[in-house]
Amino acid sequence: MKRLIALSAATLLTMGAAHAEELFVNIHSGNAMAQGAGLVLAGQALEQKASVRVLLCDKAADIAVTGQELSNLKPKDVTTQQMLQGLIKAGAKVEVCALYLPNTGHKATDLIEGVTPAKPADVAAHLIKPGMHTLGF
Numbered sequence: 001m002k003r004l005i006a007l008s009a010a011t012l013l014t015m016g017a018a019h020a021e022e023l024f025v026n027i028h029s030g031n032a033m034a035q036g037a038g039l040v041l042a043g044q045a046l047e048q049k050a051s052v053r054v055l056l057c058d059k060a061a062d063i064a065v066t067g068q069e070l071s072n073l074k075p076k077d078v079t080t081q082q083m084l085q086g087l088i089k090a091g092a093k094v095e096v097c098a099l100y101l102p103n104t105g106h107k108a109t110d111l112i113e114g115v116t117p118a119k120p121a122d123v124a125a126h127l128i129k130p131g132m133h134t135l136g137f
Helices: 002-018 033-045 059-063 080-090 100-105 120-127
Strands: 022-027 051-056 094-096 116-117 131-137
Touching: 002 051, 022 033, 033 080, 051 059, 051 080, 059 080, 059 100, 080 094, 100 131, 120 131
Parallel strands: 022 051, 022 131, 051 094, 094 116
Antiparallel strands: none
16 A cells, blocks of 8 residues: 555656646837846746746847847846846747747847747647746736
8 A cells, every 4th residue: 555655646746747837928018127027037937947938029029139239127237138048048948929030120140049930830839738827028
C-alpha cells in the first residue's frame, strides 16, 4: 500500500511538472508605462516558473527594434527594451506581430537578438491551448 501511495504521489508530481502554467502577453500600447507593466508581470511569471510568450504589436513593437532611443522607467532605471532583453535571457519567447514589419518598413534583421516575426497560425494555436492565461497591454 505504501508503495502504491508513493507511486501515485510521484505520478502526480510528474504530471504537475508537465502542466506548467503558461502566460501569453500581448503588448500593443505605445505608452512606456503600460509596456513596462506587461513586461514586469511577464518577468514575475517567469520567476514563478511559468512559460511566457510575448507578442509585440503596433507601437509596442518599436521597443524590439535596434537603435531605439527609449526613456528609462523607475524604480529600476531601465528602458522597456532592456526589460525585454531580460525576459529573453530568462527564457521568454518574444515576437513582433506579423503586420509590424511589412507596415513599418523594418526588416527582421532590424530586431534585437531573440525577437522574431510571429506566424499567425502558430500564435493562434498557442492561444487556444487549454489553460492558457492571457494579458493585454
